[in-house]
Structures are given as structure tokens and as C-alpha cells.
Amino acid sequence: MELTARDLSRYYKDKKAVDGVSLRLTEGINGLLGANGAGKTTLMRMLCGVLKPTTGSVALDGVDVSCEDYRAVLGYLPQDFGYYPDFTGLDFLLYLAALKGLSRPHAKRKAAELLELVGLADVGKKKIKTYSGGMRQRLGIAQALLNDPRLLIVDEPTAGLDPRERVRFRNLLTDLGRDTIVLLSTHIVSDVEHIADHMLMMSEGHIILDEPWDKGRTDLEQLYLEEFGGEGE
DSSP: EEEEEEEEEEEEETTTEEEEEEEEEESSSEEEOOTSEEEHHHHHHHHTTOOOOSEEEEEETTTTTTTTHHHHHHEOSSOOOOOOOBBBOOOHHHHHHHHHTTTHHHHHHHHHHHHHHHHHTGGGGSSSGOOOOOHHHHHHHHHTTTTOOSSEEEEEEETOOOHHHHHHHHHHHHTTTTEEEEEEESSOOOGTTTTOEEEEETTTTTTEEEEEOTTOOOOHHHHHHHHHHHHHO
């Protein structure tokens, strides 16, 4: 399985948010590291088909990002995902499962499984407006997994999570990455340095690092600081 982006650019008037990015990603955890404003979110939105590129193309095993077959195997957690505050967590997952075309029995089983997986089983019947920020983020993670995606794109997924929840999420991604292309965007070095199989670093719309990653390496923070100063954690 292979995700490819060729000469991907997105311009806003005179600003180049993403400028001529080409990528080839395979199964495993692909970390996308960069300071806020580096172009990560714009790139990920194009990889998900949410935003049309000014130039370039995106395909998964030759299937273009505009095709329904691409979207059918995509899981996406945007930086700020929308939800209905008066829905319960369970009802929200069932609603999105219906939009994704899951049958009612399958949706019920999958929603219960995912609520357990992200530690929300005990509050699944409570309204989302009563959830903390970290709980809502975990619900966002669950919705991204409803269709058992082969391509999972998550944008700053640990925002609002406490240290224990971050560890839980990193462990979950490690399991998923065995047979899924996972692209994890973050500005926090510790989110990716010990779990990534492949590392990307982005600055001013360009990819400045693109290489297989040895989880035993200890120089990622130094590389980040050299490029961005003290903006990482």
C-alpha cells in the first residue's frame, strides 16, 4: 500500500502555504513534524481531499484522492473536528457510522468497541457538551477509526490530552501502524520520536526532512530546535 503526492502546492493569493511537495508513504507511523504555520494542516487537508491543491496530485495505490474508493478507506481527525454538543458520544459515533455506510448492527458493535478502546465506554451515553477537552479529542480519535481505515491522517491529535492519554494514544497508533498508513502531524517532538517509522519535517511549505526513522535516535529534538528554535515541546 502506497500513498503518493506529486508536486503538491497550495497558494493563497501571494502566500505559498505548501510549495511543490512530493511524498511516498507506506504502512507504518509517518511523523510530520513542524512548527505552527509550517503548512502541515494545509498539506493534510489536501491529502484528505478536503482542500483542492493549486497544483499536483494525490493517490492511494493509484486511486485518486477525488474518488469515492479513496474516501472509503480514509480515516481523518482534523485539528478541530466538529461535533453536536447535544448528541451523546455513542449517538455521535452511530450517526457518523451511518454517513460512512456502515450497517446498523455493525455500527453498534464498532461504536462500542471504539468507546472502550479510547476509554469512553463509561460516558458513551452522556452528552458531548459535558465532556472535557481531552474526552472530546478521544471521541474524535474514535470517529476516525469507524471504517477500519487503511489510511489514517491525524492532525495534532494529542491537543488537550494529558500525559497518560498521550501515551495511550501513541500505543494505539503503534498497533494501527502495523498494517495501516498512519500520518501523524504534530509540533511536539515527543509525540513522534519514539514511535515513527518514517520522519518528515516541514518548514515554510517545504519538506526539509524525509527519511526512514530509527526509533533509537536521540537527535530529533536537536534537529527541530535548529530549524524552529524553542517552539517544540
